[in-house]
Amino acid sequence: MSNLRIFRCLIPRFEPRLVYNCVRHSSSAQGSSDAPYSDNDKIAPRVMNRNPMNLEMMSIGRKPEGFQFEQEERAYWNKLTLEISNQHTTAEVIHWTGRPVASASTKEWAFRKQLYNLTDNAAVQAVGKIISRRCLETGIREVSLHLTSEEMKKEKMKKFISVIEESGIILSEPDMYRADNPHKDDTYDIPERKVKPWTVLE
């Protein structure tokens, strides 16, 4: 618990809930001839969703941009890292604010019991299975994979990636949704048509 507190104080995270997170009721309000059906029908025109992860999951939330000249890619919401040391294999899913979402490591006893070698292909695949399971249980479905291009060529990584994709995690995050500015002249650079982030097709 104390570790978490240190994270919160040192990293001045941009609180998404402080952003004007309101939504507007788009159907008719005053002057409508429809009388309310019941007492439930009186609702506020603006409603705030307090879920701190909501904006990110709708892809409206901000990514920490501006670090394009850094070697380490920082524009992500959740990143998946895989560390293979001499003794152990550890996979972690970390939020951009530094808070861990899920982690799976061969240092765990329950896990280690079932493995022969802690850093071979089988171990890496097993770590992949467990990290994706834990990540889905925590509600994160899209994760940005942070591996160098050299590492990507290795067999171990390819198997790791295939195992994770099989279990339902998508290894690429959507782009940040940027609101249109209707005053801006876009005839020189016609932007792509965007689907509104709150559209649900089901």
Next chain:
Amino acid sequence: MCSTVARTGLGRISGVIYQHPAHGVAISGVKSNALLQPNWTVQKQFDRHNARQPTGGATHVSPYIRIPFFHERGPGVGIDQNLQERLDELFTDKHNAERVDIGFMRVQQKSDKKGNLVQWRRETRKNRDLEKAARAGTLQVDIDKVKEESIESGEIFTSIHNAAEFYGIYEDMFREGYFYPCVNLDIAYALEDDMMAPVYRGNMVKPREAASQPEVTWKSKEDDIWCLALTGLDTHLTEENQEYVHWLVGNIKGSDLTSGQELFNYMQPFPPFGTGYHRFAFVLYKQEGIMDFSSFSNDKSTTSLAERTFNTYEFYQKHQDDLTPAGLAFFQSDWDSSLRDFFHNTLQMKEPRYEYEFQAPHIEPWREYEIRDKTISFNEFLDQYRDPKDIEREVLVKKLAHTHPYHGDTEGHIKYPLAHEQDYQGYFDAPIGSKPLQRRQSKQTPSWRMVQIMREKTKDGFYASTDHSHLRTDPQLSQ
């Protein structure tokens, strides 16, 4: 798992409002002794950005900016905040200073890893089958066993706590309180074909899947009494910082839900369209004894949202002597087309549809006569200061001009809208017989008008609403 005797004594939530960290100065309008202390106090509304203190250079002539008088200056060194203090104020968690553990004491996990490591090495080196499987690539780790181990060892409670901190559950439900769960809640919604939709710590469950009561199980001694509550933390449609109670069962004996007194019947989650993902949390409280819930005077099957308005903080504050939170599980849910019927028939209301209110694009206030930004033409400049409703009315008139009542878009067949020359010509044709004002006046379309036509044809900016493919279709009709 949790020691019922060793309840943390610190776990009282008082009704005291969070106090500002004192910077040595009282934050109020009360004036202090004028003799020894400055005459003014730190005002939080004071806009430091406007309190410029120019050097008062000799060449500075403008009458609007001058050296501030003594009473107009900002607070001096030592009183005003430095950068670090300002950042701390911006980014402190509201309740960090006072966080209170309201749950049961954490039981220390056994860590005899060293012994196990040595033993493990010995065993695995002997196991030939394991080695073969590892080399052949057929070694499969049993995830369920790993999960059971994490439940037994108590590691899952750390994960639940971390996930709850991640999603801000404690902040929104208990404000300055938090707890480490010590009872594992096994919750699953039954789906068709014998499938189950479980609830862990933040996973997605659609309202269609959560339409009926889930199966909830936990381990308990026979004479323990529990209280289970399911609340929706984000869905409240009228008030701020309130929750809706979807299910509340009290005085449950052992782990038998049916023995409990249902104060609110189960109601499915109903996140409205456009509001994104909402959190719904199951909290299992351990009761000291049979509690008297007569203060809940409502009908338990009520669908009135006003009656279902709930505040976990107030509920817990009222009953904190009898209740201790012991278990936590939460899921996230977003809109689903089955909610339309739910709103219409069960809740007896029109289905609310929302959209995210983006920040309006920044438009420089028009303060000076001379316009600095000459990259945009006068019509675009003036449009920035018009009421968007007027602009949209004009756009709608233009759209209707090319819409046939039966055939729809009459210009939908045009592939290359900018290629039609006649659109750019002859806009300023004078009436027949009139003399031109100047002989050299150009009859070509001016550049600002060309740009306007181009934006109209490419459906840019406000003209995006002239695109017929953007029309909203009722999702239920297209099925």
